[in-house]
Amino acid sequence: MTVLDTAFPKLKLKNKLLLPIVQGGMGVGISAHGLAGNVARLGAVGTISSVDLRRHHPDLMARTDKTRDKALINEVNLIALDREIRAAHAIAEGNGVIAVNVMRAVAEYAAYVRQSCESGADAIVVGAGLPMDLPELTSEFPDVALIPILSDARGISLILKKWMRRKRLPDAIVIENPQYAAGHLGAAGLDSVNDPHFAFSVVLEETLQLFKQLGLESENIPLITAGGIHSPQQVGELFALGASAVQLGTPFAVSEEGDAHINFKKVLTQARPEDIVTFMSCAGLPARAVKTQWLSNYLDKEAKLQGKAGPKECTVGFDCLHQCGLRDGIAKAGQFCIDTQLGFALQGDVKRGLFFRGSEKLPFGSEIRPVRELIDYLLNGVMPAAATA
Numbered sequence: 001m002t003v004l005d006t007a008f009p010k011l012k013l014k015n016k017l018l019l020p021i022v023q024g025g026m027g028v029g030i031s032a033h034g035l036a037g038n039v040a041r042l043g044a045v046g047t048i049s050s051v052d053l054r055r056h057h058p059d060l061m062a063r064t065d066k067t068r069d070k071a072l073i074n075e076v077n078l079i080a081l082d083r084e085i086r087a088a089h090a091i092a093e094g095n096g097v098i099a100v101n102v103m104r105a106v107a108e109y110a111a112y113v114r115q116s117c118e119s120g121a122d123a124i125v126v127g128a129g130l131p132m133d134l135p136e137l138t139s140e141f142p143d144v145a146l147i148p149i150l151s152d153a154r155g156i157s158l159i160l161k162k163w164m165r166r167k168r169l170p171d172a173i174v175i176e177n178p179q180y181a182a183g184h185l186g187a188a189g190l191d192s193v194n195d196p197h198f199a200f201s202v203v204l205e206e207t208l209q210l211f212k213q214l215g216l217e218s219e220n221i222p223l224i225t226a227g228g229i230h231s232p233q234q235v236g237e238l239f240a241l242g243a244s245a246v247q248l249g250t251p252f253a254v255s256e257e258g259d260a261h262i263n264f265k266k267v268l269t270q271a272r273p274e275d276i277v278t279f280m281s282c283a284g285l286p287a288r289a290v291k292t293q294w295l296s297n298y299l300d301k302e303a304k305l306q307g308k309a310g311p312k313e314c315t316v317g318f319d320c321l322h323q324c325g326l327r328d329g330i331a332k333a334g335q336f337c338i339d340t341q342l343g344f345a346l347q348g349d350v351k352r353g354l355f356f357r358g359s360e361k362l363p364f365g366s367e368i369r370p371v372r373e374l375i376d377y378l379l380n381g382v383m384p385a386a387a388t389a
């Protein structure tokens, strides 16, 4: 048996008892079947990011390489998603949970959710927007756990009230702090990313209050904190504040089993604090990444590009987002194609890629280590021999 153990209380999701560690969904292709399957195999929650997974399948890429046929791209992406979920389960061998992350901001959100349920995902995790309609979309799959990602008690209140009218409750809630997290951040704009009301202590307390107000104390909805978590001490503190599990992104992205190119992992592990920046994504949300050559050049030109923003055709014919700053000419949003840039990063193209990363230091510094060691360190304080945090 390969599962790990811990003295911390287990995370209860549906009828499963799990290690209280969630590997966050990371697109494009950064968390696919390899990472999610290996995390689940240890008894924790592994999450596949659903977005544009054809990039891991040369046969599907060959079918869509130069095409602008949106329907075909969507079709092969659903095939890729199905393959990835099944492959992750094969690695997990029945241990842990295989979740799928779907971003609300993605045009094919509903199709990805449906496919995930049909292909056997244990849980659907939705961020980058409020998944008000998730209970309806999954009503035929009552055994699939539903987990929204939110950053403050206001968002949690909106979801709870809406879902309660549908007689459904979240099976857990991820509370992601925009001050530390990687990728898209749940704040209205760049100026509010560091707002103190996003502090874990504040959001956990307000959410526990909210549960009382809504008569939900006895439902024991687990709260999973995410953003900047890198030590067993933090895990202990968050549990003491009321968290039931922690979600990590960046430390898993750079693990041995992470599905990205080795160069991707090196860019993240070698970034200095001053290299990590926040900026506006074309999805209209603030985002955090490493200021690599492409991002630095883009940011130099951003004001000029925003000044001449105007509606145009999607650059690659994929139309991946509901609202895209570049395609729809939304001046205050980013003016680049995120799918293209994230695709370069996945392949390890250091010059052209966009490399999402959280703001905090990594548990094992610049070392790339197996997920077993990462989880054992976070939950049991076991620091592997050669690693120095």
Ligand SMILES: Cc1cc2nc3c(=O)[nH]c(=O)nc-3n(C[C@H](O)[C@H](O)[C@H](O)COP(=O)(O)O)c2cc1C
Residues within 6 Å of the ligand: 023, 024, 025, 026, 027, 028, 030, 049, 051, 101, 103, 126, 127, 128, 149, 176, 180, 181, 182, 183, 184, 226, 227, 228, 229, 247, 248, 249, 250, 251, 253, 355, 356, 357, 358, 359, 360
């Ligand atoms: C490379 C990368 C890509 C990410 N992509 C997504 C994504 O597609 N959807 C999502 O909900 N979160 C995404 N995240 C956020 C993570 O799931 C996680 O919540 C966050 O990174 C936690 O902060 P940490 O990186 O400091 O641990 C991404 C993070 C990274 C590092």
Ligand code: SF4
Residues within 6 Å of the ligand: 282, 314, 315, 316, 317, 318, 319, 320, 321, 324, 325, 326, 327, 336, 337, 338, 339, 340
């Ligand atoms: S231009 Fe916008 S909508 Fe089109 S693929 Fe790129 S990010 Fe997606």
